[in-house]
Amino acid sequence: MRRTSPFALILTAIAGAAVGWLLQVGLTAEGALTVIPPATLYSVLFILAFGLLLLGRPVRRLVRGKSQRPVDPFYAMRVLVLAKASGITGALLVGAAASFLGYAVSRAGSVSVPAFWPDVLTGVGALALCIAGLIVEWWCRIPPQDRSEPHGQTVEQR
Template sequence: MRRTSPVALVGIAIAGAAIGWLLQVGLTASGAPSFQPPPTLYSVLFILAFGLILLGRPVRRLIRGTARRPVDPFYAMRVLVLAKASSLAGALLVGAAVAFLGYAVSRTGTFAVPAFWPDLLTGLGALALCVAGLVVEWWCRIPPPDPAERPDRSLEQR
């Protein structure tokens, strides 16, 4: 599996911002109130980021050689896939939260809107999820083989 590209994360965040902005414009154009993230959203984002770090620690210990017991390879693979998915979902939600925040501030011209803190906390929670995903993905990488441990290839070529 390839590591998550920063270009992909920025592209996904831009897509999330476009979707979030269009959602806010569509809601207010139809006469409905604009979307305000509930407290459970940003709470769960922070909890997911913390849980992902906890899930990745055994794999990190195994790779560093400080593990007390072996880790199931399927567990390590699942943690890696969850980390990649978390970084992508976090980037999407960061973009959407920035759009929500920008829309709320642009409508009133001030930061003293009721949606400011929930939007900001959602953005921070999504950023924490994205960063946790990238960190755990980095923890799960296998180091390259040591050239001193490989057999000499000059004998194979003869």
């Protein structure tokens, strides 16, 4: 599996910003209330980021050689896929939260709108999730193999 590229994350954030802005404009055009992220959204984003770091810790310890306890390869694979998905989801939500914040501030002309702090906290929580995903993805990489070893043999087998 390839590492998540910064270009893909930037494009995902831009797509999230475009969708978020169009959503706010569409709701305003219909006369409906705009989206204000609830406290549960940014709370869950922070909890997910912390939980992802906890899930990736055993894999990191094994890869760095600090743990003798084996880790199930399927567990490591699932953590890696969750980390990649978290990075992409975090980037998407960073863009959406930035567009919500930009729309709220541009309409009111000041930062005293009721959506300001929920939008900021959602953006920070989404950024924390994205960064946690990238960190855990980095933790799950396999160290490069020594090319001087005969193929198929380890040091213990010689």
